[in-house]
Amino acid sequence: MVINLYSRLASIGFKLALGPIYWGLIGAAVGFIIGLVIRLLTEKVGKKKRRRLKGCHSEIIVIVDCEESQGEVVENILFKHFALGVAKVK
Numbered sequence: 251m252v253i254n255l256y257s258r259l260a261s262i263g264f265k266l267a268l269g270p271i272y273w274g275l276i277g278a279a280v281g282f283i284i285g286l287v288i289r290l291l292t293e294k295v296g297k298k299k300r301r302r303l304k305g306c307h308s309e310i311i312v313i314v315d316c317e318e319s320q321g322e323v324v325e326n327i328l329f330k331h332f333a334l335g336v337a338k339v340k
Contacts, residue, residue: 309334312328318340321338325338
């Protein structure tokens with residue numbers, strides 16, 4: 251997507267006042283900043299999850315007896331609550 255933005259601004263730059271080189275550089279800078287912001291936001295969310303798990307050292311084994319059609323729902327719930335591993339037995 252960033253490369254697409256860069257090439258699009260460079261090609262449109264032929265019609266704009268600053269020219270294709272400046273608009274291509276502006277597009278590259280904007281793409282870099284957008285990528286950096288996304289990366290910082292994802293790191294911030296990931297850091298909160300890691301902080302919650304940092305103090306937990308106990309291990310609990312939970313056995314859930316359910317139908318095969320409900321297996322995906324149970325697995326998603328367990329992972330949402332930071333399960334370290336899930337195994338299915340058929």
